[in-house]
Amino acid sequence: MEQKRVLIAGGAGFLGSHLCDRFIKEGFHVIAMDNLLTGNIKNIEHLFPLPNFEYYNHDVTKFVHVPGKLDYILNFASPASPIDYLKMPIQTLKVGSLGTHNLLGLAKEKKARILVASTSEVYGDPTVHPQTEEYWGNVNPVGPRGVYDEAKRFLESITMAYHNFHGVETRIVRIFNTYGPRMRLNDGRALPAFMSQALNGQDLTVFGDGLQTRSFCYVDDLVEGIYRLLLSDYHLPVNIGNPQEITLNQFAEEIIALTGTKQKIVYHPLPKDDPKQRQPDITKARTLLGWEPKVSRQEGLKITYEYFKKALLSNS
Template sequence: MEIPADCVVTGGAGFLGSWLCERLLAEGARVVCVDSLVTGSTANIAHLRETAGFRFVDADVTVGIPVEGRVDAVFHLASPASPVHYQRMPLETLRAGSHGTGHALDLAARHGARFLLASSSEVYGDPEEHPQRETYRGRVDPTGPRSMYDEAKRFAEALTVAHHVEHGTRTAIARIFNTYGPRMDPEDGRLVPTLMVQALTGQPLTVAGDGNQTRSLCWVGDLVDGLLRLACSDEPGPVNLGSDDERSVSEVAEVIRQVTGSTSPVQHVPRAPQDPLVRKPDLTRARTRLGWSPTTPLRMGLSRTAAWFADQLATDPPHASVSA
């Protein structure tokens, strides 16, 4: 796998973006991290600031991407990604998917660079096909409570394909499923950080509905490896990236209780509107075309994540919010 020498990562100060920047630097690439810090954090990239070849640019991709010099690859990750954030910033989320994606594509086209869009399993909505294949067109409510994120990603995919057709831009689309690990925002409302904080602080573990809805959780290091394999290939995608180890939310809560040593009880709360009942990728395309599949067992990844959250809580205890 030949890593591009000069890379731009939009949303590079976010959870996933910071891991991608770190991996690219470890592989010898030079990295420009572009982030407006609306949901990203300088804490996520603090350990990279003095690394040779790393540069941070504070910029809003919906306005423009002020990057000069050589660019071999553009990884477009800039977008609010949790319901707490994108429902608070619906217009910003839609602009990140539209204007932000357009600016990132234009940057890649000007430099003849490979472009990778970080799309989402949310393009499938609350699916009727299970597991979800890339050929499935989804079941999405364009005016529902998650529409600002779902439709932003769907439009971003359409724009990416159109840019390739009209300008010959070398594009790839990754459909990312639930990913977890250190540097997740403890208060972003998603499943793993919410349950982690609750377990480590002795609060009840809030499980939405009856807890039988499923998720497939992928360790962030595995996911980043998938992104790099896709970027370094000629595969246009879309390609599902995530774990196909499907677990109920109740099962995830129990594993988190075990790895944290928590005795917190489970508290059932109402499900969020249009919260998907099932979520699991068909990874056939990733396995056959990229030679990729996740390798980190759930318990191992959650143990690593628990250790990181425990360190964070020791210095800055947040208040957990309810997650589905």
């Protein structure tokens, strides 16, 4: 049987690199594409010796060409943490629009199925809880987070246009908070921020009153959901995330307990348009894909903590 070929844009990033691992394991020929704006070559260097792995250093906002056939394309090329997209607002908008347009054009040319990575941020600061795929969101297009939120909303719109107008086989995943090895320590999101502060002997910074909620999914569970969605027959958006909701105060306490540190929690003002609640309704993923998260937060946090400890040691 002929080997299937998959292009993973953003392949050197946190999620992209785990997807590279998964598709290699499933017997695919994997082409990772990344301009390393926020990705890290170390995340995929273990794959370089493999004959069924290639890496292209390329910016998808420029014309994308890949020789040979392609069966699947996964678009994970985008800054994804507030620190990154607030620092690089125009690149974030360009990769969501021009980058997605280029990859959809490639999918059309190659007759490949494309899965695009959207986000729970399309729901903005939600007025519906938990968030179902039918909820249209509450987004401030001119606020600081708008560059990311609207880039992802455009990504979904143009993907549906290519599906409806050009007949391209498309899949849309809406990713909720995900964590695990290969996250960057200076990522700016709650988990790496809390862990790096605890490991460095600093107090844990919570923004606002800490009563806002998040739902954390371990990366292996997320990758499983994405893999099942890609191979499914469903073309509308699907939430993939862990529905177990927790306040940021509770989460900070869990990190302090896990790391065995004596830090306290300090409070800073809440950033503009920061969502108060975040919890996926995963009914669609359960019914259409037979998917739900398997890794408990306790188990996933232990693995992630060990990774961060090693990362800190190697950086010191």
